[in-house]
Amino acid sequence: xxxxxxxxxxxxxxxxAAIELANEGVGSVLIDEASRPGGVVFRGPxxxxxxxxxxxxxxxxxxxxxxxxxxxxxxHIDLRxxxxxxxxxxxxxxxxxxxxxxQPVGYEQLVLAAGCHERNVPFPGWxxxxxxxxxxxxxxxxxxxxxxxxxxxxxxxxxxxxxxACQLHAAGAKVTGVFEACAFSRIAxxxxxxxxxxxxxxDGLSMLGYLKLHGIPMHYGWGVVAARGEGELSEVSVAxxxxxxxxxxxxxxxxxxxTLAVGYGFIPRTQLSQQLGLxxxxxxDGYLRAECNAWQQSNVxxxxxxxxxxxxxxxxxxxxxxxxxxxxxxxxxxVLNAEQAIERRERYLGQLAGIGRFRSGxxxxxxxxxxxxxxxxxxxVICRCEQxxxxxIDLALQQGVQDMAxxxxxxxxxxxDCQGRMCVGYCSDRLRAATGRADxxxxxxxxxxxxxxxxxxxxxxxxx
Amino acid sequence: xxxxxxxxxxxxxxxxxxxxxxxxxxxxxxTVLSVLxxxxxxQLARNDHGxxxxxxxxxxxxxxxxxxxxxxxKRRACQTVVRPGMRVETxxxxxxxxxxx
Amino acid sequence: MNKTYDIVIAGAGVIGASCAYxxxxxGNLRIAxxxxxxxxxxxxxxxxxxxxxxxxxGLGCGVIFFRMLSSQAKRQAHGAAVAVDSxxxxxxxxxxxxxxxxxxxxxxxxHQELIERHGMDFKFERTxxxxxxxDDEDQLYAEHIVRHIPHLQAQVRWLDRKALxxxxxxxxxxxxxxxxxxxxxxxxxxRLGDAYMEAARQNGVDLYLNTxxxxxxxxxxxxxxxxxxxxxxxxxNTLINxxxxxxxxxSEWATGLSIPVKPVKGQIVLTERLPxxxxxxxxxxxxxxxxxxxxxxxxxxxxxxxxxxxxxxFPEISSLVQGATRCVPAxxxxxxxxxxxxxxxxxxxxxxxxxxxxxxxxxxxACGHFRTGILTSAITGVMLDKVIHDEALPLxxxxxxxxxxxxxxxxx
Numbered sequence: 001x002x003x004x005x006x007x008x009x010x011x012x013x014x015x016x017a018a019i020e021l022a023n024e025g026v027g028s029v030l031i032d033e034a035s036r037p038g039g040v041v042f043r044g045p046x047x048x049x050x051x052x053x054x055x056x057x058x059x060x061x062x063x064x065x066x067x068x069x070x071x072x073x074x075x076h077i078d079l080r081x082x083x084x085x086x087x088x089x090x091x092x093x094x095x096x097x098x099x100x101x102x103q104p105v106g107y108e109q110l111v112l113a114a115g116c117h118e119r120n121v122p123f124p125g126w127x128x129x130x131x132x133x134x135x136x137x138x139x140x141x142x143x144x145x146x147x148x149x150x151x152x153x154x155x156x157x158x159x160x161x162x163x164x165a166c167q168l169h170a171a172g173a174k175v176t177g178v179f180e181a182c183a184f185s186r187i188a189x190x191x192x193x194x195x196x197x198x199x200x201x202x203d204g205l206s207m208l209g210y211l212k213l214h215g216i217p218m219h220y221g222w223g224v225v226a227a228r229g230e231g232e233l234s235e236v237s238v239a240x241x242x243x244x245x246x247x248x249x250x251x252x253x254x255x256x257x258x259t260l261a262v263g264y265g266f267i268p269r270t271q272l273s274q275q276l277g278l279x280x281x282x283x284x285d286g287y288l289r290a291e292c293n294a295w296q297q298s299n300v301x302x303x304x305x306x307x308x309x310x311x312x313x314x315x316x317x318x319x320x321x322x323x324x325x326x327x328x329x330x331x332x333x334x335v336l337n338a339e340q341a342i343e344r345r346e347r348y349l350g351q352l353a354g355i356g357r358f359r360s361g362x363x364x365x366x367x368x369x370x371x372x373x374x375x376x377x378x379x380x381v382i383c384r385c386e387q388x389x390x391x392x393i394d395l396a397l398q399q400g401v402q403d404m405a406x407x408x409x410x411x412x413x414x415x416x417d418c419q420g421r422m423c424v425g426y427c428s429d430r431l432r433a434a435t436g437r438a439d440x441x442x443x444x445x446x447x448x449x450x451x452x453x454x455x456x457x458x459x460x461x462x463x464x
Numbered sequence: 465x466x467x468x469x470x471x472x473x474x475x476x477x478x479x480x481x482x483x484x485x486x487x488x489x490x491x492x493x494x495t496v497l498s499v500l501x502x503x504x505x506x507q508l509a510r511n512d513h514g515x516x517x518x519x520x521x522x523x524x525x526x527x528x529x530x531x532x533x534x535x536x537x538k539r540r541a542c543q544t545v546v547r548p549g550m551r552v553e554t555x556x557x558x559x560x561x562x563x564x565x
Numbered sequence: 566m567n568k569t570y571d572i573v574i575a576g577a578g579v580i581g582a583s584c585a586y587x588x589x590x591x592g593n594l595r596i597a598x599x600x601x602x603x604x605x606x607x608x609x610x611x612x613x614x615x616x617x618x619x620x621x622x623g624l625g626c627g628v629i630f631f632r633m634l635s636s637q638a639k640r641q642a643h644g645a646a647v648a649v650d651s652x653x654x655x656x657x658x659x660x661x662x663x664x665x666x667x668x669x670x671x672x673x674x675x676h677q678e679l680i681e682r683h684g685m686d687f688k689f690e691r692t693x694x695x696x697x698x699x700d701d702e703d704q705l706y707a708e709h710i711v712r713h714i715p716h717l718q719a720q721v722r723w724l725d726r727k728a729l730x731x732x733x734x735x736x737x738x739x740x741x742x743x744x745x746x747x748x749x750x751x752x753x754x755x756r757l758g759d760a761y762m763e764a765a766r767q768n769g770v771d772l773y774l775n776t777x778x779x780x781x782x783x784x785x786x787x788x789x790x791x792x793x794x795x796x797x798x799x800x801x802n803t804l805i806n807x808x809x810x811x812x813x814x815x816s817e818w819a820t821g822l823s824i825p826v827k828p829v830k831g832q833i834v835l836t837e838r839l840p841x842x843x844x845x846x847x848x849x850x851x852x853x854x855x856x857x858x859x860x861x862x863x864x865x866x867x868x869x870x871x872x873x874x875x876x877x878x879f880p881e882i883s884s885l886v887q888g889a890t891r892c893v894p895a896x897x898x899x900x901x902x903x904x905x906x907x908x909x910x911x912x913x914x915x916x917x918x919x920x921x922x923x924x925x926x927x928x929x930x931a932c933g934h935f936r937t938g939i940l941t942s943a944i945t946g947v948m949l950d951k952v953i954h955d956e957a958l959p960l961x962x963x964x965x966x967x968x969x970x971x972x973x974x975x976x977x
Contacts, residue, residue: 033524033543034543035493035545036493040523046493046494046495046498046545047474047475047491047492047493047494047498048475048491048492048493049472049475050471050472051472054471082545087877087879089876089878089879094879102879104879117521117523117525118521118525120520120521120526127515127517128518129506129507129508129516129517129518129519130506130518131518131520132518132519132520132521132522133520133521133522133526135521135522135523136519136520136521136522136523137522139522139523140497140498140501140519140522141471143498144494144495144497144498144501144502145470145471145472145494145498146469146470146471146498146501146502147469147470147471148469148501149469149504149506171471172471231507231516232506232507232518277876381515384511384515384517384526384528385511385512385527387511387513387515399763399766400766400772400774402774402775403602403774403775405602405609406774409609409755409756409758409759410759412859415903416512416527417527417530417538417837417902418525418526418527419902419903421525421526422520422521422525422526441602444604446877446903446904446905447877447879447882447904448901448902448903448904450524451538451837451900451901451902452900452901453897453898453899453900453901454836454886454889454890454896454897454898454899454900454901455897455898457882457883457886457887457890460879460883461880461883512838512860536898538837538900558839558840559838559839559840559860
C-alpha cells in the first residue's frame with residue numbers, strides 16, 4: 001500500500017480517523033467542503049476572536065480539544081478544504097477543488113464520513129423565509145455567530161431541541177417556547193436507557209432546568225401545524241399531537257414569531273456510498289444507510305464508513321467509528337497486527353455500546369408518528385426545487401405509482417438542484433404507507449452529487 | 465447596511481462587500497450567508513418558479529440561499545466565504561425575474 | 566393468485582406501454598402490463614428526440630456511433646486524410662425511413678388525444694433538428710446525407726453561417742452553417758412513457774410494476790402465459806415481448822430461439838434549468854443537445870457495449886461536456902446537474918424486431934428498438950395492435966420480423 005488513505009468529510013468522524021492514523025505515523029488526505037474542519041458539530045466560529053462560552057462549557061472544551069489534537073497531527077494530514085467530492089468510482093474520487101476545477105483523487109483505502117443532513121418535514125408555510133431546519137439554525141449561531149431575527153419558536157423532536165433553545169438564549173436570542181412532539185411519558189419511559197450516558201442525561205436535565213429558570217416553556221406532545229406571513233414568517237400555529245402525531249386542530253394556538261426552527265432528525269448522506277455500489281439497508285426511521293461491519297468496513301473491505309453515513313448516532317459516536325475505521329486501515333496496512341487492532345477496536349466498541357443504548361432510548365421516544373405526513377394541505381409544496389405539491393403526489397399514488405423512481409418521473413419530485421434531499425423523506429414515507437413495502441427505492445444519486453459548472457471540466461481528460 | 469444580529473462584535477479590520485449595492489462590513493473567514501443573517505436580510509433567493517426562499521438547511525444541502533455573486537447567479541450563500549469587494553445580489557434568478565401571479 | 570388475461574405485455578417502457586395503450590382502446594380485452602424495475606430503463610434515460618430523418622441518417626444518437634466508424638476507417642487508412650468513408654455510409658434502409666416517418670406523423674394527434682382524454686401531457690414540441698457543421702468533415706457528411714435522401718428534399722434545409730446565427734445565436738460563430746431537418750421534433754421521453762401507461766390504466770389495463778417475469782408458459786405448442794414470483798402465473802393467449810434491453814432472454818424462454826438484442830449503453834448529461842438558449846434540437850459530430858420543455862438541456866450520448874453496466878464514467882461525461890461547449894460556448898458558465906446512463910435495446914441492423922415468430926403462436930416481438938424507441942413507439946403500438954388482430958398494417962412488417970435473423974442459407 002503506497003497511497004495515503006483518503007477520508008471524505010472532515011467532521012467528527014473524519015477528523016478522528018485522520019488523528020488515529022497520524023498517531024501511528026500514517027498520513028492521510030482529508031477532504032471537506034467547508035473552509036474549516038469540524039463538520040457541522042465541531043466547525044466552530046468561522047471568524048476569529050469569538051468567545052464560544054455561549055455554546056456551553058462542555059462543548060467549548062470538546063471543540064478546543066478536537067482542534068488541538070488535530071493541530072498536533074497537522075504534518076501528517078493533507079487537508080483539502082473548500083473541496084467537494086462530487087463523484088466516485090472504484091478507483092478514484094472526483095473532487096471539485098477550491099478553484100472550481102474537477103480533479104480525480106485516486107485511492108486505495110477510503111473512509112467515507114460525509115455525515116448526514118436534516119430530515120425535512122413539510123407543513124403549510126414551511127417554505128417561508130424565517131422557517132429553518134433546527135441544525136441549520138444551530139450552525140448559524142455556532143459558526144456564523146449570528147442570532148436569528150426576532151422571536152424564535154422551536155418545534156420537532158429529540159434532545160437537540162432543548163440544547164439549541166439554551167444556546168440561542170445564551171447567545172442573546174429570544175426563544176418563545178420549545179414544542180416536543182412526543183409526550184413526556186414516552187421520554188420518562190426511556191430514563192433507564194438514557195442513563196447509559198449519564199453525562200448526556202445530566203446535561204439534558206440541566207438544560208431543562210436552564211430553560212425553566214429563564215422562563216422558556218417546554219411543551220410535550222405539541223407540534224407545528226402551519227406557518228404564516230407576508231413575504232416572511234410572522235406567525236406559527238401549534239397544536240397538541242396524539243400518539244400518532246395527529247394534530248388536534250380544535251386546540252390550535254397561534255404564536256407570533258419571526259423565526260421557526262424545525263428538527264425532526266437526520267438522514268445519512270449516501271450519495272457517494274450509493275455511487276460506489278456499496279451495500280445499503282433501511283433504518284427503523286425509514287432512511288437509507290450504508291451497511292458496515294464491526295470494523296466499519298463496507299462490503300468492499302478497503303472502503304470504510306464512519307459517522308452518520310452508516311446510521312445516525314451523533315458526533316461522539318462518529319469520533320469512535322472514525323477511530324475504528326482508522327484502526328482497520330492500520331491493520332490492513334500492517335501497521336497494527338491483528339491482536340493490537342482487535343484490542344484497540346474493542347476499547348472503542350465498549351464506549352460505543354453505551355452510546356448505542358442511549359441512542360436506542362432516544363430513537364424510541366422520538367419515533368415519528370404516522371400522521372406526520374398529513375400535515376401538508378393539497379396545495380402545500382413538497383418538492384420546492386420543482387414546485388411539486390402534495391396534491392400531485394396524492395394523484396400519482398392513486399394512479400398506482402409504487403416507487404421513488406416512478407414518483408420522480410410522474411411528478412418531477414427530486415429532479416431539481418437539491419436532488420431530492422429535502423423531499424425524499426416525505427416521498428419515502430408516503431410510498432411506504434401506500435404500498436405497505438419497506439423498500440420503495442431511494443434517490444439514485446449520480447455524478448455530480450452537487451451541480452458543477454461545465455467550465456470545471458476544462459482540464460479533465462476525455463480519454464480513459 | 466448595519467449588522468444588528470451579531471452575537472459578538474466583529475474583530476478589528478473588517479473587509480467590505482456589497483449587498484444589493486450597499487456596502488457592509490464582514491469578517492475574513494465568514495460566509496456570505498452569515499453577513500446576510502447579520503443584517504437581517506432573509507428573503508434571499510428566487511427559484512426557477514419565482515418562489516422566494518430564505519436560508520433553510522444552512523449547510524449547503526437545500527439550495528434555498530442561492531444569490532448572485534460577482535455576476536454569477538445561483539451561488540450558495542452558505543457555502544461561499546466572503547472576499548473583499550465581493551458583490552452579492554439577492555432575489556436574482558436567470559430564468560424567472562417576476563413574482564408569479 | 567393465478568390470473569387470466571387476453572394479452573400480457575412484458576415490459577412497461579415506452580414500447581410496452583404504447584402497445585398496451587393501443588390495445589386498450591379496443592375496450593374488450595383483458596390486458597396485463599408487467600414490468601420489472603432494473604437499472605438502465607432506456608425510456609427514462611432517453612433524450613426524447615423525434616428525429617425521424619436525423620436518426621435515419623445516423624445523426625442524433627447515432628453520431629458517436631458514426632464517429633467510431635469514421636475513426637476506424639481513418640486508422641485503417643494508416644493516417645491518410647480519409648475523412649468520411651462514403652463506402653460505409655451510416656444511413657439506414659428505406660424501410661426504416663418509412664417506419665420512422667409514419668410514426669413521427671402520429672405524434673401531434675397522439676399528443677392531443679392523451680391530453681384531452683387522459684390528462685397526460687408528454688410535451689410534444691416542434692423544434693426541428695439542426696446538424697451544425699463545424700469543419701470540412703462535417704460538411705462532407707452533410708452533403709453525403711442530402712445526396713442519399715432526394716425524396717425528402719422538402720424536409721431538408723441548408724442554413725448558411727448567417728442564417729444559423731440568426732436562428733441559433735448561442736451556437737458558436739465558428740460554425741460554418743447547418744443542415745436542418747424540418748420534421749424532426751421532440752417530446753419528454755419519460756412523460757411519453759407515463760402518458761401511454763396512465764392512459765392504458767384508465768382504459769382498464771392492469772399494471773404489475775416491480776414484478777419480474779421468471780418464465781414463459783406453453784401449452785399445445787403455443788405460448789400460454791408467463792410466470793412471476795410476486796404475482797403468480799399469468800395465463801393469456803397473447804404475449805408481447807417489450808422487454809427492452811432484456812428482450813433476448815424472454816424470447817429464448819418463449820420460442821427457444823434467441824434474438825440478437827444486446828444492451829447498448831448511452832451516457833447522458835443534463836444541465837440545470839436555463840433561459841431559452843436553443844431554439845431547436847442540435848446535433849453535431851460530438852453530441853446532440855435538446856433543450857427540454859422545462860429549460861434543462863440534455864446532452865447525449867455515448868454508444869458503448871458494456872453489458873448491463875449503467876455506471877457513468879468521467880472520461881465519457883467529460884467528452885460530452887467538452888463537445889457541447891465547443892458548439893455552444895455559453896454552456897461553460899452553466900451548471901451540470903445530473904448524469905446517467907441507459908441501456909438501448911440494440912439490434913445488429915439497427916431495425917426493431919416486430920411481430921409474430923414462425924412456429925410459435927401466441928408470441929409477438931416488440932423489441933430491439935435500439936436508439937429510436939421513443940420515435941417509433943407510436944407506430945409500434947399501432948402495428949402490434951393490428952398484427953395481433955390480423956388487420957391490415959400501415960406498412961410492410963416483413964423487414965422487421967425476427968425471421969431475418971434465422972434465415973437458413975439457401976443454395977444459390
